[in-house]
Amino acid sequence: MRTVLSRPDFRLLFGGLLASLTAESMLLLALAIWVKDLTGSDALAGATLFVLIAPRILAPLVGWLVDRYPRRRVFVVTNLVTALLLTPLLAVRDAGDMWIIYGVAALYGLSNLTVGAVLSRLVCELVPADLLGEANGVLQTVRQGLRLIGPLAGAGLYALLGGGVLAAIGMAGFLTAAVVVAGLRPAQSATRPTEEVALSRRWRVQLVAGLRHLVEEPAIRRALLGYGLASLVMGFTESLIFAYVDLGLGRDAAFVGVLVTVQGIGGLVGGLVSAAVLRRVGELGTLAAGVAFFGPAALALGYPNLWLGFAAVLLAGVSLPLTLVGLHTLVQRRTPAEVLGRVAAAAEAVVRVPQALSIGAGALLVGVLDYRLVFVAVGLATLLAAGYLWGGRRLSPPAGPSTRPRIPSPRPAPDGTASLPAVRR
Numbered sequence: 178m179r180t181v182l183s184r185p186d187f188r189l190l191f192g193g194l195l196a197s198l199t200a201e202s203m204l205l206l207a208l209a210i211w212v213k214d215l216t217g218s219d220a221l222a223g224a225t226l227f228v229l230i231a232p233r234i235l236a237p238l239v240g241w242l243v244d245r246y247p248r249r250r251v252f253v254v255t256n257l258v259t260a261l262l263l264t265p266l267l268a269v270r271d272a273g274d275m276w277i278i279y280g281v282a283a284l285y286g287l288s289n290l291t292v293g294a295v296l297s298r299l300v301c302e303l304v305p306a307d308l309l310g311e312a313n314g315v316l317q318t319v320r321q322g323l324r325l326i327g328p329l330a331g332a333g334l335y336a337l338l339g340g341g342v343l344a345a346i347g348m349a350g351f352l353t354a355a356v357v358v359a360g361l362r363p364a365q366s367a368t369r370p371t372e373e374v375a376l377s378r379r380w381r382v383q384l385v386a387g388l389r390h391l392v393e394e395p396a397i398r399r400a401l402l403g404y405g406l407a408s409l410v411m412g413f414t415e416s417l418i419f420a421y422v423d424l425g426l427g428r429d430a431a432f433v434g435v436l437v438t439v440q441g442i443g444g445l446v447g448g449l450v451s452a453a454v455l456r457r458v459g460e461l462g463t464l465a466a467g468v469a470f471f472g473p474a475a476l477a478l479g480y481p482n483l484w485l486g487f488a489a490v491l492l493a494g495v496s497l498p499l500t501l502v503g504l505h506t507l508v509q510r511r512t513p514a515e516v517l518g519r520v521a522a523a524a525e526a527v528v529r530v531p532q533a534l535s536i537g538a539g540a541l542l543v544g545v546l547d548y549r550l551v552f553v554a555v556g557l558a559t560l561l562a563a564g565y566l567w568g569g570r571r572l573s574p575p576a577g578p579s580t581r582p583r584i585p586s587p588r589p590a591p592d593g594t595a596s597l598p599a600v601r602r
Contacts, residue, residue, distance in 0.1 A: 181311045186303045193358035198320050200350025202327025207335045208282055213430040215272040217601055220540040226415045227278050230533035232287040233526040240387045242521030243294045249361045251295045256355035259288040261439045264451045296511055297521035301509050310506045314452035317498035322444020332434030364371035394511050396572035400464055401402045407468050407530050407562035412535025420548040425481025436490045443494020451502040460507035460573040465566035467499030468559055476556035507573055535556030
């Protein structure tokens with residue numbers, strides 16, 4: 178981690194992301210708890226998370242825009258707009274205002290997709306290819322580490338001060354991220370003038386270029402097929418966890434924040450070891466390991482016991498950063514720079530849209546089936562998906578030792594613009 182954090186531009190990006198991720202970690206769970214308190218419904222609380230993920234269907238359009246415009250500008254503008262779109266939450270008073278929470282959640286899901294796509298390009302521009310795994314590991318360590326305090330702090334602030342104050346804190350976080358990242362040096366334009374003409378004449382082809390690359394690249398295709406199938410059932414747990422806390426443990430909805438904080442401990446561990454796992458088993462192997470950890474976690478949640486539940490969510494926490502570091506690094510290393518925004522957004526959609534459907538289905542299943550049986554089914558299905566991913570790990574073997582000299586920041590090109598790393602296939 179020291180190597181990648183020694184690079185000034187990456188440190189600046191890291192600082193901006195720290196502010197936005199802090200706001201995100203406090204808001205996401207609190208929105209679902211807010212809906213639960215307003216309606217008393219576990220299903221509607223879980224549906225909040227469905228609404229957050231549903232905008233992923235717009236991934237081709239979002240990725241196309243990210244590839245056409247300067248990444249730093251897109252990141253800054255998106256965070257400013259995100260801060261603005263949280264303001265309607267200040268008007269929520271009772272169950273009749275639940276549509277406001279859903280509307281804000283949908284718009285926030287769209288902005289989150291945009292930030293994810295532009296982040297993939299920014300990271301590739303700021304660090305060499307041999308440090309991509311380390312950079313992604315650092316970002317995931319911070320994201321998961323915030324689960325230690327973010328959800329619990331968010332739930333606590335919501336309980337003490339209400340959702341309006343929490344929304345204001347979130348706005349401050351996104352504004353801070355925009356200001357910090359605005360200090361990054363502008364990178365070289367990703368689109369040459371001749372390519373701009375091609376984009377304008379063949380926009381329909383360019384719009385689906387990311388999806389086409391996902392299908393044609395064998396390692397990415399297998400990763401998304403395996404992880405996408407796992408996501409079809411993993412999303413059930415977003416609604417099931419409310420039933421687990423309510424019916425299984427006999428506690429109120431705010432206790433979900435405690436479990437998510439424990440999950441953050443596992444996420445912190447997973448983030449810290451992800452770069453080492455990546456060097457040992459490659460991107461697909463790391464993704465497979467992450468999915469595999471989720472299996473026994475779901476099986477354990479089929480039996481309602483507080484200490485077993487803590488162990489299960491801890492294991493689920495280890496799972497998440499491994500899957501994300503494996504997938505993100507694979508996409509970055511196997512994608513040409515000019516279409517990386519579209520590919521990153523499309524990959525996110527291929528994984529998250531099935532998860533959104535899964536969350537919606539989970540919100541229905543929790544009302545008609547015993548949540549314990551569903552947890553067991555999720556555990557078995559994810560173990561099968563992990564086996565499929567592990568079987569294809571030779572498609573993305575571990576990278577050899579790096580021979581690139583470690584430098585603090587990219588050297589400027591002769592024309593004064595920052596040079597981009599070469600595409601690694």
